[in-house]
Amino acid sequence: MKCGYVSIIGRPNVGKSTLLNDLIGEKLAITSDVSGTTRNIINGIYNDEEAQIVFIDTPGVHKPHNQLEKIMNRKSYNNFDDVDVILFMIDAKSGFGRGDIFILERIKDKGIPIIALLNKIDLIKDKEKLLKTIDSVKDEYNFEEIIPISAGKNNLYDLVKSIKKYLPESEKIFSDDEMTNVSLKFMMAEYVREKILLLTHDEIPHTVSCYCEEYDDNGKSVDIKVLIVVERDNLKKIIIGKNGSMLKEIGIEARQDMEKFLNKKVYLETYVKTLKNWRDETKYLKELGLDLDENN
Numbered sequence: 001m002k003c004g005y006v007s008i009i010g011r012p013n014v015g016k017s018t019l020l021n022d023l024i025g026e027k028l029a030i031t032s033d034v035s036g037t038t039r040n041i042i043n044g045i046y047n048d049e050e051a052q053i054v055f056i057d058t059p060g061v062h063k064p065h066n067q068l069e070k071i072m073n074r075k076s077y078n079n080f081d082d083v084d085v086i087l088f089m090i091d092a093k094s095g096f097g098r099g100d101i102f103i104l105e106r107i108k109d110k111g112i113p114i115i116a117l118l119n120k121i122d123l124i125k126d127k128e129k130l131l132k133t134i135d136s137v138k139d140e141y142n143f144e145e146i147i148p149i150s151a152g153k154n155n156l157y158d159l160v161k162s163i164k165k166y167l168p169e170s171e172k173i174f175s176d177d178e179m180t181n182v183s184l185k186f187m188m189a190e191y192v193r194e195k196i197l198l199l200t201h202d203e204i205p206h207t208v209s210c211y212c213e214e215y216d217d218n219g220k221s222v223d224i225k226v227l228i229v230v231e232r233d234n235l236k237k238i239i240i241g242k243n244g245s246m247l248k249e250i251g252i253e254a255r256q257d258m259e260k261f262l263n264k265k266v267y268l269e270t271y272v273k274t275l276k277n278w279r280d281e282t283k284y285l286k287e288l289g290l291d292l293d294e295n296n
Contacts, residue, residue, distance in 0.1 A: 002051040004167035005082070009058050009107070010089030011099040015119040019089065019151040020044045020057040023160070027261060028180050028187070029057050030194035043181040045174050051164050052172045056083065085113050085166045092118035092148065096136050108141055113166040116143040117159070122150040184262075185212035191257045192226045192270060195250045196239060203238050207231060209281070211290055214269075221265040224258065227288070228272045229281055236272045247272065 008016045017029035024044040046053040086107055090100055107114060116137050124130045130148065137146055145162055180187075189210040196208055214225035230236050240247045247270060255268045275281040 001170065001172065002164045002167040003053070003170035003173055004084035005054045005056060006085045006087060006163055007056045007058060007083040008087045008089060009103060010117075011091070011103070012059075014089045014091050015151040016057050016089055017042075019087075019117070019119070019149075019156075020055050022152050023053075023055055023156055024179065026179065027191075027257060028182070030190045030197075040182070040186075045178055045180065046160070047172075047176055048160075051160075051167060052174065053160070053163060053167065054173060083112060084168060085115060085163055086110070087117055087163075088114050088143070089117045089119050089151075090137065092121045092130060092133055093123045095133050096140055101140070104141055113144045114141070115162060115166075116141075116146045118146065118148045119151050121148045122153055185215050187261070188212045188215065188224050188258055189226050191261075192228065192250065192254045194257075195253045196228065199246065199250055199253070200238055204230070204235055208235070208239075211285060213288060213290060217264075221267060222258070222262060223267045223269075225269045225271075226254075228270060229275050229284075230272060231274070231276055233274050236274050239272050 008019060010016055017031045020029050020042065021027050021031070021044075023046055026044075028044050029042045040059075042057040044055045044057065046055060088100075088103065088107070090096055118130075118133060118137065121130060124133075134146055134148070137143070144166065147159055147162060149156065149159060189212040193208060193210040196204055196210070209229040211227045211229070212224065213227050214223060216223040228239060230239065238246065239250070241249075251268050251270050254270075255266050258266045258268065273284065275284055
């Protein structure tokens with residue numbers, strides 16, 4: 001049996017989390033058009049009769065402009081090593097740009113097979129343009145393979161088949177019933193954060209944080225309470241909305257995703273707290289008795 005680790009890397013918003021969800025068949029990682037949506041390293045475990053593949057979704061790599069972005073880049077860099085294959089995702093419509101070169105320079109000498117994935121080919125109507133993009137990618141580096149895909153919109157059988165060629169023979173790393181490295185509490189909090197980013201658009205910075213304060217599963221339904229943390233009171237007002245309308249909409253849409261994943265009725269409560277710095281946030285979380293390991 002083939003088993004191994006595969007890191008998915010690329011610029012922000014190139015489709016890494018969408019690809020992970022597509023490969024596993026479940027919504028493990030949230031998605032949005034906001035840069036910095038993915039902050040944590042999320043593993044998705046794929047199983048079939050021939051292989052077990054541990055896909056590692058990483059934060060988008062780009063030139064950092066603040067401390068959070070530096071931390072996110074560092075998390076991604078730490079997951080280049082000790083993997084068997086790197087999937088380097090490139091936006092086929094945008095082409096191979098400076099941001100892609102920035103990443104390639106950091107992975108090309110690792111001695112790890114690199115497969116270039118040209119994503120979002122469904123947005124390219126001109127086949128000639130796609131062929132030129134493929135040629136330009138070929139000119140940049142001797143990739144093991146260059147595979148055009150549309151994450152979330154097409155069958156990825158050929159991609160999985162290609163990955164297997166570069167994996168070692170090994171016993172399974174995880175049991176068949178394991179799907180990811182993150183907790184249910186983390187996923188539920190992330191569903192709320194995704195809806196905040198999607199519904200408030202550019203009004204709320206990606207520094208907004210969500211924590212699952214309560215998760216009570218009685219077998220038939222689940223009671224969930226999620227804390228939303230922002231840095232300024234004006235951001236709190238935006239998330240709550242007029243007469244609580246925005247917070248209600250966020251809750252409705254997040255609950256729908258939760259129920260689909262858990263296959264149970266969910267009763268969701270959300271509230272917003274202004275905590276102006278990380279020290280205040282950490283102190284408040286400790287006061288709540290939150291186990292941060294469960295929320296990561």
